[in-house]
Amino acid sequence: MKTAASLAVPLVFALSAAASPSPVDTTHQLSARQCASSLDIANTIATRLQDNYFNIITGEYSGGEHWTDANNIENIHNLMLATGQDQWSDLADNSYLGRTANLEYDLGISLWSDILGGSWDDAQWIILALWKIADYKAARGDSNDAYLQSALTIYSLVEAAWDNTCGGGVWWSSADNYKNSVTNELFLLVSAVGAINFPSNTAFLTNAKKAQAWIASSALRNSQNLFNDGLVTATCANNGQTVWIYNQVGVIRRPFVAFVLIVPQGAIAAGLGALYVSTGDESLLTEAELTLDATIAHLTQGGILKESCDDAVSPNCNSDQVAFKGIFMKHLQYYLDRANNATRTAKYAGFIHAQASGVYHYGTDSSSDIGSVWYAPSQGGSIFDSASSGSGLAAHIVNAKYGPCESL
Numbered sequence: 001m002k003t004a005a006s007l008a009v010p011l012v013f014a015l016s017a018a019a020s021p022s023p024v025d026t027t028h029q030l031s032a033r034q035c036a037s038s039l040d041i042a043n044t045i046a047t048r049l050q051d052n053y054f055n056i057i058t059g060e061y062s063g064g065e066h067w068t069d070a071n072n073i074e075n076i077h078n079l080m081l082a083t084g085q086d087q088w089s090d091l092a093d094n095s096y097l098g099r100t101a102n103l104e105y106d107l108g109i110s111l112w113s114d115i116l117g118g119s120w121d122d123a124q125w126i127i128l129a130l131w132k133i134a135d136y137k138a139a140r141g142d143s144n145d146a147y148l149q150s151a152l153t154i155y156s157l158v159e160a161a162w163d164n165t166c167g168g169g170v171w172w173s174s175a176d177n178y179k180n181s182v183t184n185e186l187f188l189l190v191s192a193v194g195a196i197n198f199p200s201n202t203a204f205l206t207n208a209k210k211a212q213a214w215i216a217s218s219a220l221r222n223s224q225n226l227f228n229d230g231l232v233t234a235t236c237a238n239n240g241q242t243v244w245i246y247n248q249v250g251v252i253r254r255p256f257v258a259f260v261l262i263v264p265q266g267a268i269a270a271g272l273g274a275l276y277v278s279t280g281d282e283s284l285l286t287e288a289e290l291t292l293d294a295t296i297a298h299l300t301q302g303g304i305l306k307e308s309c310d311d312a313v314s315p316n317c318n319s320d321q322v323a324f325k326g327i328f329m330k331h332l333q334y335y336l337d338r339a340n341n342a343t344r345t346a347k348y349a350g351f352i353h354a355q356a357s358g359v360y361h362y363g364t365d366s367s368s369d370i371g372s373v374w375y376a377p378s379q380g381g382s383i384f385d386s387a388s389s390g391s392g393l394a395a396h397i398v399n400a401k402y403g404p405c406e407s408l
């Protein structure tokens with residue numbers, strides 16, 4: 001998120017760091033079957049991503065932002081957890097985000113408030129990356145304390161941005177003028193994951209339930225079971241203006257229509273799936289699949305995800321938008337991890353294979369970079385950058401786990 005919001009003031013919250021250090025999710029993730037041929041492709045893509053786009057000096061990806069970098073770092077660690085390999089074991093500590101975490105842990109200097117700039121959606125993508133790194137380090141027997149501490153620091157900042165305007169919800173930014181889908185779907189997700197990984201820290205489950213109830217009662221979800229971008233602050237009604245707001249892309253870089261229609265749909269499912277683990281309430285899975293299925297029904301072409309800005313002929317997406325489809329796929333993976341149900345997994349296997357196939361045949365160039373357009377061969381419209389390559393990578397990683405393991 002890009003905004004002129006003023007910096008948030010760090011606040012101290014009740015969440016304590018004295019939680020169990022080893023997230024429980026790693027066992028489940030490592031136990032699932034993985035398709036070797038899909039992992040081979042993913043390794044090739046990841047190697048190219050790191051060699052071509054990752055800057056070892058800055059610890060950032062060229063052309064990326066903190067939140068897209070966070071997603072790329074998460075993807076690389078998700079891949080190493082899948083393969084059991086360690087090609088990028090240094091990535092976390094070398095990354096800008098990892099250095100920031102280590103600085104806070106080693107020297108007590110926290111830059112998070114400055115870095116986040118009051119963007120509470122970006123903040124939560126970073127929490128997810130820090131926790132994925134922590135999963136990886138725990139799986140390798142390494143200390144993950146710095147990553148867990150920083151995740152908690154950031155979580156406390158986000159948690160403080162909840163208030164009762166429109167009955168609840170976390171503000172999109174420290175400007176406190178907009179409540180939207182993705183920020184709150186992420187708050188549900190990170191709270192529910194926190195509840196699983198740190199059960200002694202009861203604030204996580206309380207917040208997850210609070211977020212789920214508020215999202216369900218809010219006007220965020222429309223009659224198609226898709227989430228619009230957000231609420232009209234004055235009335236708390238669904239803002240329903242996704243088409244026009246998209247035209248403001250130069251003002252607020254995040255393209256509302258595309259962001260609303262792809263990314264949150266994955267995050268809401270992953271959040272509901274994670275809350276299901278703690279509550280056993282299977283209706284949460286039914287609710288999640290309403291939105292997953294609506295996304296597949298309405299936001300695909302020829303069975304392959306197509307962002308509203310995706311265009312095989314002329315490049316229309318910005319550097320945020322090119323990341324969205326892969327984030328959707330990654331969170332579909334996380335949803336299926338949490339649902340842990342063969343019937344539900346089988347339901348999405350064909351869709352998952354189709355995305356990997358689109359990425360492979362239409363999206364990938366001869367250098368193993370992946371462009372933004374998956375649904376058709378590029379005629380010049382596919383955008384190639386670090387975020388689009390990481391997005392395609394995510395499609396292969398989920399296909400290795402939950403696809404049919406058939407040739408692409």
Ligand SMILES: *[C@@H]1O[C@H](CO)[C@@H](O)[C@H](O)[C@H]1NC(C)=O
Nearest residue numbers: 282285340341342343344347
């Ligand atoms: C798996 O999901 C199906 C619905 O798709 C449900 O009927 C079934 O009870 C679930 N199985 C388990 C073991 O939870």
